[in-house]
Amino acid sequence: MKNLLKLIFLTIAATILFTACSTEDNPTAPTDPGIGGGDPDPIVIKTPRYMHIESISVTRFPKNKSNGDTWDWNPVSSKERKPDIEVVLQRSGNYFPAFWSDQRKNATYTNTYVFTKPASEHDGELPHDVPYSQTWKVSLIDNDFGGNDQMGSVTVKPSSIYNDDNATNFNKTLSRGDLKIKVRGAWIY
Numbered sequence: 345m346k347n348l349l350k351l352i353f354l355t356i357a358a359t360i361l362f363t364a365c366s367t368e369d370n371p372t373a374p375t376d377p378g379i380g381g382g383d384p385d386p387i388v389i390k391t392p393r394y395m396h397i398e399s400i401s402v403t404r405f406p407k408n409k410s411n412g413d414t415w416d417w418n419p420v421s422s423k424e425r426k427p428d429i430e431v432v433l434q435r436s437g438n439y440f441p442a443f444w445s446d447q448r449k450n451a452t453y454t455n456t457y458v459f460t461k462p463a464s465e466h467d468g469e470l471p472h473d474v475p476y477s478q479t480w481k482v483s484l485i486d487n488d489f490g491g492n493d494q495m496g497s498v499t500v501k502p503s504s505i506y507n508d509d510n511a512t513n514f515n516k517t518l519s520r521g522d523l524k525i526k527v528r529g530a531w532i533y
Contacts, residue, residue, distance in 0.1 A: 427486035496523035
């Protein structure tokens with residue numbers, strides 16, 4: 345009888361111990377990464393192939409040239425001194441532009457201008473796919489009668505903008521000095 349009581353007591357204790365543990369709460373479960381196992385439902389971070397740029401916005405630019413002069417020179421009027429702005433998207437390293445935008449006349453340096461249309465049918469188009477591993481440049485140009493003035497540029501490098509989050513869209517503000525440019529689009533995996 346004594347042995348039977350010991351056996352019953354041991355069976356009850358073992359049952360309580362085994363039912364109280366589950367593989368999810370057990371720190372030594374076979375799928376625990378800490379002991380060489382793996383997550384049964386891992387999140388796989390994908391790397392995009394392209395940054396699909398749908399629009400380029402200028403949200404701010406330098407009020408004057410670096411020497412203090414106004415952007416536009418107008419021999420008829422001393423009041424019309426605002427730049428006629430355009431944006432250019434090209435691969436870094438003096439490559440031909442992939443996109444040259446239409447123009448915004450007499451732009452104010454604190455207003456926002458969204459560019460999606462090319463200057464002509466020969467000036468590329470948006471959306472434009474930028475390869476993930478390449479560095480591109482967005483330049484802001486003041487279109488002048490005597491020649492264009494570069495107002496500034498920002499670098500667009502998809503691999504430094506992507507947050508390893510499997511995002512589908514992006515809306516990133518890039519700045520350099522007084523120039524602020526926003527690129528908006530989608531990631532292509």
